[in-house]
Every structure is written in structure tokens, then in C-alpha cells.
Amino acid sequence: MALMQTAETRYSKPVLVAVNKPFDDEDGLQALRSHALFRNLRPRDLESLIQQSRRLRLGHHQLLYRQDMPAHHFFFVISGRLRLYRLDSSGIDRTLDSIAPGDCFAEVMIYADPPRYACYAEALKSSEVLMIPVKAYRELLDQHPEYAQAALSHYAKRAVTRFHDLEIMTVQNARDRLIRYLIDLLPNGTEQGGEVELPLPKCLVASRLAMQPETFSRILADLKSNGLVRVNRSKLFISDPQRLIEISQ
Amino acid sequence: MALMQTAETRYSKPVLVAVNKPFDDEDGLQALRSHALFRNLRPRDLESLIQQSRRLRLGHHQLLYRQDMPAHHFFFVISGRLRLYRLDSSGIDRTLDSIAPGDCFAEVMIYADPPRYACYAEALKSSEVLMIPVKAYRELLDQHPEYAQAALSHYAKRAVTRFHDLEIMTVQNARDRLIRYLIDLLPNGTEQGGEVELPLPKCLVASRLAMQPETFSRILADLKSNGLVRVNRSKLFISDPQRLIEISQ
DNA sequence: GCTAATCATTGAGTTAAGTCAATTACTCAG
DNA sequence: CTGAGTAATTGACTTAACTCAATGATTAGC
Incomplete structure (x- = not known):
């Protein structure tokens, strides 16, 4: 209290x-x-x-x-x-x-x-x-x-x-939860890529996905270094959603 | 597929x-x-x-x-x-x-x-x-x-x-998710204790709470050894819900 | 009532994710 | 424009939870 x-x-x-x-x-x-x-x-x-x-x-x-x-x-x-x-x-x-x-x-x-x-x-x-x-x-x-x-x-x-x-929250690992979350934010489905704007500051997206801000940051850095997303402040560009889905297993 | x-x-x-x-x-x-x-x-x-x-x-x-x-x-x-x-x-x-x-x-x-x-x-x-x-x-x-x-x-x-x-699923650790789940199953609120029947086999409760069956089993064994719940197959007896809430922090 | 199958538990070892701490980058109000 | 306060990142370390494996316990079907 x-x-x-x-x-x-x-x-x-x-x-x-x-x-x-x-x-x-x-x-x-x-x-x-x-x-x-x-x-x-x-x-x-x-x-x-x-x-x-x-x-x-x-x-x-x-x-x-x-x-x-x-x-x-x-x-x-x-x-x-x-x-x-x-x-x-x-x-x-x-x-x-x-x-x-x-x-x-x-x-x-x-x-x-x-x-x-x-x-x-x-x-x-x-x-x-x-x-x-x-x-x-x-x-x-x-x-x-x-x-x-x-x-x-x-x-x-x-x-x-x-x-x-x-359903997203029953995904057990943090990385896959984040990937699922990003995929759902994509406006045009999973076929084509697109730009996505995080609806919350990163620390609150982390809270929403039941992970620490540090974990969120590290996962995003990792996706970035693998060329899966490009990050510009709260805007993320996802070029190949299919590839993102494939690695989330 | x-x-x-x-x-x-x-x-x-x-x-x-x-x-x-x-x-x-x-x-x-x-x-x-x-x-x-x-x-x-x-x-x-x-x-x-x-x-x-x-x-x-x-x-x-x-x-x-x-x-x-x-x-x-x-x-x-x-x-x-x-x-x-x-x-x-x-x-x-x-x-x-x-x-x-x-x-x-x-x-x-x-x-x-x-x-x-x-x-x-x-x-x-x-x-x-x-x-x-x-x-x-x-x-x-x-x-x-x-x-x-x-x-x-x-x-x-x-x-x-x-x-x-x-909300339960945004709780970050497995133990606290399980405790919250059990508290919500209690019929008479959190004031008095009571018996609770798991609505699913344990391995599916685990799946529902985004954890492995082994983790579920271990957490329950731990709660049991601390006298917080008594377990009889799928029936759990919770004598002191308040104490359970207190330890879930 | 027996047997096979599934479910649950326990142990040992590993990994993912949390914690703490320090640094850097933003944001917003003045 | 500037500085205070917040947010984000990164590193080092620790711990919770997962994985794999083996063993008991229950349950369903014959």
C-alpha cells in the first residue's frame, strides 16, 4: 500500500x-x-x-x-x-x-x-x-x-x-513473445513487411510482455544485428515477417 | 505443419x-x-x-x-x-x-x-x-x-x-503466476481458505500459465513443504490465502 | 483386475532471463 | 538552448526456469 x-x-x-x-x-x-x-x-x-x-x-x-x-x-x-x-x-x-x-x-x-x-x-x-x-x-x-x-x-x-x-502471453520465452507482438502490430498481415510504431514506450512494451526492459532491449538489439528489424526510435521496420516467424520456435 | x-x-x-x-x-x-x-x-x-x-x-x-x-x-x-x-x-x-x-x-x-x-x-x-x-x-x-x-x-x-x-499472465515469475491462479480459483474470496479443484490436468494448468510441467510440479511441492497448500490429486486445500498472497511478491 | 499409456515427480546440468550498476541518449520545461 | 529527469542500452553476475532423463503414480480400456 x-x-x-x-x-x-x-x-x-x-x-x-x-x-x-x-x-x-x-x-x-x-x-x-x-x-x-x-x-x-x-x-x-x-x-x-x-x-x-x-x-x-x-x-x-x-x-x-x-x-x-x-x-x-x-x-x-x-x-x-x-x-x-x-x-x-x-x-x-x-x-x-x-x-x-x-x-x-x-x-x-x-x-x-x-x-x-x-x-x-x-x-x-x-x-x-x-x-x-x-x-x-x-x-x-x-x-x-x-x-x-x-x-x-x-x-x-x-x-x-x-x-x-x-495467447501471446502463453508463449513461454521472451524472444518469441516479442516477435509475436511485433507481427501482430504489422498492418498488412505477415505476407509483406512494413513499418510498425510501438504504441508504448519500450519499457512499457516490456511490462506488457512480462519481461524486463533490459531483456526487451537485448532481444531487439539481437534481432537488429541479425538484420530482422531496423530500429529508429519507436519505429521498427520489418522487412521479412516470414523469416521472423520462422526463427520464433 | x-x-x-x-x-x-x-x-x-x-x-x-x-x-x-x-x-x-x-x-x-x-x-x-x-x-x-x-x-x-x-x-x-x-x-x-x-x-x-x-x-x-x-x-x-x-x-x-x-x-x-x-x-x-x-x-x-x-x-x-x-x-x-x-x-x-x-x-x-x-x-x-x-x-x-x-x-x-x-x-x-x-x-x-x-x-x-x-x-x-x-x-x-x-x-x-x-x-x-x-x-x-x-x-x-x-x-x-x-x-x-x-x-x-x-x-x-x-x-x-x-x-x-x-493480468495474471503479465506476472513475471512462474511461482507468482501459479499463486495468483490458485487464489482466483478460490470460491469464497481471499479472506477464508478453502478447497480448490484444478479445472485441468496439471500439465495443462502449466501450459495455461506458460510454464513447464516440471516447474509447476516443483513450485507446488515447495508450497506444500511450506505448509501453504495441501495437495490431494487435483484437489488443493489452501488454509491461509493471505499468507500465500504475502509471499508472492 | 490387469496392462499400457499417460501423467506427475524428482534429479542433474544448462540456458534464458532477471538483477544490479554504470553509461548514454532522449525529452521536456524553463 | 540548456539542464534535470527519465528512458534506453550495455556489461557482469546471479538465479529462475528449461531441458533431458529416469522413475513413480494414475488412469483408461480390455
């Missing part, structure tokens, strides 16, 4: 206190309108939902919510990037996911019982999120059951992704 | 060929009626769904479906036990979940796109499952959107569970 305090006191600003700026401008809205959870809503319903939401600005490393806090809102990322993590009893910080602009998170709370956040959420850099009341979205779905289809489809996708994440 | 063949040829019987026995008896139905996905269905809708389903008997180690197979059905376990696993390119078998009677699995396929199984499913012992056409359930939801609520709630729970599973 003492360590947990330490980890939290690094965030100077209060948690979940909205900058009460109305969401009246258009930037960021386009992505919201095309998100699976919202694109089928009738314009007036979407407007109403937005009216009940608040835009929130988060500074670098600012905490949005804490694990086990009652969950009254879920979130849509307008800009920036966030990460989801948990702290265990000894204060170890374990990254579970990173969220990019255009994505929703904690949306599972709309139907969770009890509605408590399952992890911490913090901004990785200065970010903006839309803070949507769970109650408002639920009421919308209760009034218009036909909207549920989109939500179900979204939830199904989410479950498949999590299942896939779990 | 050759190794994958080897792994598969151990299953003598064909995959997904229903024993065409109508589901006309009552045993197993009670659990189905009380499952979150079905308990709110009107009796005639549930009956219709059952009419379109088939009861399937699976022998020990019998394969139900393969990873990447088109998914036309999802399943409810009437009796026995199954496991979900994946095979990677080198033929390594990685267990991701075990399913008990009263549970559904592959239900996420109702809304998946494309509808392909994300893993293999096999019976751990002789089992019976109800094989429910995805199409039938979807049509039911399309006709009666009010049913979607239950599905959403179920999917939300599923997502939270997977998230939690993922």
Missing part, C-alpha cells in the same frame, strides 16, 4: 474532475461518428449523448481513473494516447493495453456488475478524451434496442482481441 | 459431425435455462432454439472444432469438461481456457466477423455439449432486440474475465 501511494502521488492533478468545456467543436467528432458503437445512432441520439458527455484534457502521465473506482463513465479517445495498467499488492505496475485515438475503453462497464474500473488508466502524453456517462448510453440502448446489434458486434471483437492477447 | 498433423491424428473421430439425437430429454436443460444468455428468452423461443440445436457426445480427447474452421455453431456444456487451446506453427499446444458444465463457449462467434473459431476445442473427458446454430440465435436477437441486453451483459462479463486472465 505504501508503494501504491508512491506510484500515485506522481500524478499531481485530481482524478476524474472534468474540465467543464462543452463538446461543441467538430475536431475529434468525425472519428466518434464512425466508431462501431456510435455510427448507427440516429443523429439526434448521438447529439444527445454528446451533450451529456464532457471533453476532458489530460496532461502527460495524468491519471484518469483508478482500479476499483466506481465506473460511471466510459471513454472515447479524441487525441493523444492512454494506457491501461494494474498495480498489484507490492506496487508493481503492469501494463495491459494501450489506447489510440478513435478507440473506446472501459466501454465494457456499460454492462458490468458491479461497475468498477478493472484497472488504472493514464495518459501517456497530453490527450483528450470524451467522457460518456454509462447511464446515458444504457438508456439509449434500452429505448432503442436495435442499437444493441452494434454494441454486441463491438463486444465480440473486443473479446476476440483479448483472447488473442492472452 | 507435420507436427500439427501428429497432434491432430490422435483424435480418431471426425470433427463436428453431430450424433443426430434430438434434444428431447430434460437432463442438462435446467442449467441451460438458467444461463445468462437464455434465461430471459420466452419459453417458445427457447424451445425453438433447442429444436434447431443438436446434442453432441464427445469422447475423451475428442476434438470438437479446429482453429480457423468456419464457425456456424456455438456451444453449451451439458456435462464433462472441455478445453480451448491453440497450436502454433511449431506444433506447440497452448491451453487458453477450460469450460465446465453450465458454461457457453465460442458464443462470441454469434457476432464475429469473419465467423471462424479462434482456437481448437476438445473434450478433456467424455462430455456432452449442445450445439447451437449461430444463425438461429442471431435471428432470435434480430426479431426480439430486447433479448440483446442479456447478451451484452454476458459479453461484458466475458471481457472482464479475459482482461483478468491477461
Whole structure:
């Protein structure tokens, strides 16, 4: 608990206190309108939902919510990037996911019982999120059951992704976990190579993959020296994914 | 691929060929009626769904479906036990979940796109499952959107569970992963002790926790010699969960 | 109830990955 | 632009976990 305090006191600003700026401008809205959870809503319903939401600005490393806090809102990322993590009893910080602009998170709370956040959420850099009341979205779905289809489809996708994440973590050695992770980041599948940007700082990718930063660094250095990846800060270029897969056995 | 063949040829019987026995008896139905996905269905809708389903008997180690197979059905376990696993390119078998009677699995396929199984499913012992056409359930939801609520709630729970599973796997050392796993199996929370039955053979629990069977065995022997657990075949008695949590740091 | 097969345990030796420590490279605020 | 603070890398060393191998224990099928 003492360590947990330490980890939290690094965030100077209060948690979940909205900058009460109305969401009246258009930037960021386009992505919201095309998100699976919202694109089928009738314009007036979407407007109403937005009216009940608040835009929130988060500074670098600012905490949005804490694990086990009652969950009254879920979130849509307008800009920036966030990460989801948990702290265990000894204060170890374990990254579970990173969220990019255009994505929703904690949306599972709309139907969770009890509605408590399952992890911490913090901004990785200065970010903006839309803070949507769970109650408002639920009421919308209760009034218009036909909207549920989109939500179900979204939830199904989410479950498949999590299942896939779990699979990577059952890979026993660190090198192969990292390779699998990189392959999954590739936009165009495994056929052709491509450039990949790490969605997290390297030390947090390491945490996400259950290894030490030093191990991450050494494995990447090794892949680099074998010509399997080219590294430029957080951008990696993978020329031959097939070869990468072959060596991961 | 050759190794994958080897792994598969151990299953003598064909995959997904229903024993065409109508589901006309009552045993197993009670659990189905009380499952979150079905308990709110009107009796005639549930009956219709059952009419379109088939009861399937699976022998020990019998394969139900393969990873990447088109998914036309999802399943409810009437009796026995199954496991979900994946095979990677080198033929390594990685267990991701075990399913008990009263549970559904592959239900996420109702809304998946494309509808392909994300893993293999096999019976751990002789089992019976109800094989429910995805199409039938979807049509039911399309006709009666009010049913979607239950599905959403179920999917939300599923997502939270997977998230939690993922968290365990980011624990870096094998001992602490095993301890976390055992704690989560405890029925009455961490306050009081209790007996826990491993839902999988030990070698598959090891696979689920990304460690070797030998490592699993050694860790358990160590916990046993420190009086933290008493082991009786697949049943473990944990007298003091708090102490177990304390040493896992 | 017996036998074969699988599962579980234990030991010995090896390797992968963690730890600690020092250095270098970034990043961001002023 | 500059310096403080954080992140990344690298080296040396240690330890946890894997591998291989042999032996018991259980289980499934006859």
C-alpha cells in the first residue's frame, strides 16, 4: 500500500474532475461518428449523448481513473494516447493495453456488475478524451434496442482481441513473445513487411510482455544485428515477417 | 505443419459431425435455462432454439472444432469438461481456457466477423455439449432486440474475465503466476481458505500459465513443504490465502 | 483386475532471463 | 538552448526456469 501511494502521488492533478468545456467543436467528432458503437445512432441520439458527455484534457502521465473506482463513465479517445495498467499488492505496475485515438475503453462497464474500473488508466502524453456517462448510453440502448446489434458486434471483437492477447502471453520465452507482438502490430498481415510504431514506450512494451526492459532491449538489439528489424526510435521496420516467424520456435 | 498433423491424428473421430439425437430429454436443460444468455428468452423461443440445436457426445480427447474452421455453431456444456487451446506453427499446444458444465463457449462467434473459431476445442473427458446454430440465435436477437441486453451483459462479463486472465499472465515469475491462479480459483474470496479443484490436468494448468510441467510440479511441492497448500490429486486445500498472497511478491 | 499409456515427480546440468550498476541518449520545461 | 529527469542500452553476475532423463503414480480400456 505504501508503494501504491508512491506510484500515485506522481500524478499531481485530481482524478476524474472534468474540465467543464462543452463538446461543441467538430475536431475529434468525425472519428466518434464512425466508431462501431456510435455510427448507427440516429443523429439526434448521438447529439444527445454528446451533450451529456464532457471533453476532458489530460496532461502527460495524468491519471484518469483508478482500479476499483466506481465506473460511471466510459471513454472515447479524441487525441493523444492512454494506457491501461494494474498495480498489484507490492506496487508493481503492469501494463495491459494501450489506447489510440478513435478507440473506446472501459466501454465494457456499460454492462458490468458491479461497475468498477478493472484497472488504472493514464495518459501517456497530453490527450483528450470524451467522457460518456454509462447511464446515458444504457438508456439509449434500452429505448432503442436495435442499437444493441452494434454494441454486441463491438463486444465480440473486443473479446476476440483479448483472447488473442492472452495467447501471446502463453508463449513461454521472451524472444518469441516479442516477435509475436511485433507481427501482430504489422498492418498488412505477415505476407509483406512494413513499418510498425510501438504504441508504448519500450519499457512499457516490456511490462506488457512480462519481461524486463533490459531483456526487451537485448532481444531487439539481437534481432537488429541479425538484420530482422531496423530500429529508429519507436519505429521498427520489418522487412521479412516470414523469416521472423520462422526463427520464433 | 507435420507436427500439427501428429497432434491432430490422435483424435480418431471426425470433427463436428453431430450424433443426430434430438434434444428431447430434460437432463442438462435446467442449467441451460438458467444461463445468462437464455434465461430471459420466452419459453417458445427457447424451445425453438433447442429444436434447431443438436446434442453432441464427445469422447475423451475428442476434438470438437479446429482453429480457423468456419464457425456456424456455438456451444453449451451439458456435462464433462472441455478445453480451448491453440497450436502454433511449431506444433506447440497452448491451453487458453477450460469450460465446465453450465458454461457457453465460442458464443462470441454469434457476432464475429469473419465467423471462424479462434482456437481448437476438445473434450478433456467424455462430455456432452449442445450445439447451437449461430444463425438461429442471431435471428432470435434480430426479431426480439430486447433479448440483446442479456447478451451484452454476458459479453461484458466475458471481457472482464479475459482482461483478468491477461493480468495474471503479465506476472513475471512462474511461482507468482501459479499463486495468483490458485487464489482466483478460490470460491469464497481471499479472506477464508478453502478447497480448490484444478479445472485441468496439471500439465495443462502449466501450459495455461506458460510454464513447464516440471516447474509447476516443483513450485507446488515447495508450497506444500511450506505448509501453504495441501495437495490431494487435483484437489488443493489452501488454509491461509493471505499468507500465500504475502509471499508472492 | 490387469496392462499400457499417460501423467506427475524428482534429479542433474544448462540456458534464458532477471538483477544490479554504470553509461548514454532522449525529452521536456524553463 | 540548456539542464534535470527519465528512458534506453550495455556489461557482469546471479538465479529462475528449461531441458533431458529416469522413475513413480494414475488412469483408461480390455
